[in-house]
Amino acid sequence: MIEIKNLHANIEGKEILKGLNLKVNAGEVHAIMGPNGAGKSTLASILAGREEYEITEGEVTFEGSDLLELSTEERAHLGLFLAFQYPVEIPGVSNVNFLRTAINEIRDAKGEDPISAKDFMAMVREKSKIVELDSSLASRSVNEGFSGGEKKRNEIFQMAMLNPKLAVLDETDSGLDIDALRIVAKGVNTLKSADNATIVITHYQRLLDYIVPDFVHVLHDGRIVKTGSKELALELEEKGYDWIKEETQVG
């Protein structure tokens, strides 16, 4: 699915990623955890194609393509999806209108015909149920006036509509109460299949009670310093990140 090799990246001259390696196969859920400033959100941003980062070394292969050569929209066309940590409010642009444009541009890139209005609306009804999103929210302006929980549910709703191969959830649990967390996690689990994969970026272990990962990686100082099973997340929750930092320094 995706393979990241020796990725180095700077922002404004400061090195954030310092040789990151990660391989994710279809059907897998990977969690990336780590202390503040470790480079978690930088990784998500680079995968989605944010232009303010400078890649100095390394490569990323996604579905056989050199990801770093592709524009943000081309990555989406290939099936990459980023659930934003801070979803953007866009007044005047309706959720459904923009999703229909997105779906049709993805279809167009694949040489497929545009979706019919009827099929599209049926899909909106079906997918909004997955995250218990009121269908009136679907027709409102994108994220405008949405609560924190509604914004995150809207991210997963969009993910359901676009049906990506690889979803990167950037701190999707931040700002969520326990009920919203459960709904979001249920959405992600429902969408999970043998053909797609998920990277869950999170600061806390809490989300991983609901979205059970196959692998847990610890990101520290721009590198993945430890990889383990879901038990690693529990250990981190209990002990914090300091022991990892010490272990890394010793190593």
Place this chain on the structure above:
Amino acid sequence: MEDVLTQTKFDILKTRLTQTVLPLSEEAKEKAQALLECSDFPTRRNEAWKYTNVNGLNKLLLDDSGSKSTELSIISKNAQRVHVVNGHIAKDQTALSGVKTSWTLLPELASEEPFDALNLLYCTAAIELNFDDLENKTIELVFENTCNSVISPRLFINCKKGAKGTVILNFQGTEDNASFINVSTYVEVEENANLSIHKIQKNGINAFDLQREYVNQADNSTFTMNTFPLSGKMTRNDLMINVNGNNCETFMNGAYTLKGKSHCDNHTTVDHKVAHCYSKELYKGVIDDRATNVFNGKVFVRKDAQKINAFQSNANILLSDTGTVNSKPELEIYADDVKCSHGSTTGQLDEEAVFYLRSRGLSEKSAKELLVKAFLGEVLEEVDHDDVRSYVEEQIELHFSA
């Protein structure tokens, strides 16, 4: 030699214009001529023209040569229509009720504006529209500009006591048209009347379009002016509304899309002379390439005009690094029990929103188009005429696909 030294830019322009054949009284003619003789083109020193330079007018050929033919649109299929072709009223039209196109004497000049005097002296068409019932009929004046000519219509719009009416002023120029369009519109909205004017300025890319609307509102009347400068080299609109009556409502909306080297200037004045009135103004536009935009909105609230609610807003989005906006909201309030606000913003498209949309698969172009449409959509929501709204929406879309 002396002649050359004393020659004004108006004198130069006049040599290429043909005096009107419409009936003018000697007095009216003299008054207009006198005004022109003591005037010259406005310069930067004139505050109202600080950012708008009309010297290019004297470079227009105005030789009635044809310009590249392109399709010209009619806005409303259901409207009663009057066609004005290259400035002149088309001959083979059936007479419409409430529309007067033949005159025994044109009304005199009522302003001190030299371009209004020019409009009168070189008038190519005079049209009076009268609304006297509640039918709310729509009259569309279609100005088809296919030659590089002087288009100098003088319009009189009267919405009688208790009547309701809609006017579409539809200026359509062929793509590379280089006409000089100079329009004066006098509007009377009588007691309890409700008038809406929708103005579309879809001019050729080399055309100069200078327009003035002089509006009077009587007690309990409602007046709406929607202005859509869509194309043209130079567009200047002066909207002057005297709210003379109590309990009036006044709505002014504008949406503009500028690109290339076009220049657009919207000056509006609302003069609240008496109490208990409401006015709301919303102008929004996008500026691309090297285009320049000027907005100047003035609201007067006179000493005895208490309980006035006046709101004004102008917002601009620059799509290039080389576009320019000069926006100046002005409030002059002499009453003490009023609620007034004004705001002006100029910025770029929200880059974070563009990235968000692109991350969902939209190309950069469609992401920007979607955001611009949403931005201008706020103005279009104020337009209660479906044909006008959908025409402008279509034009905004075309603006981006071109």
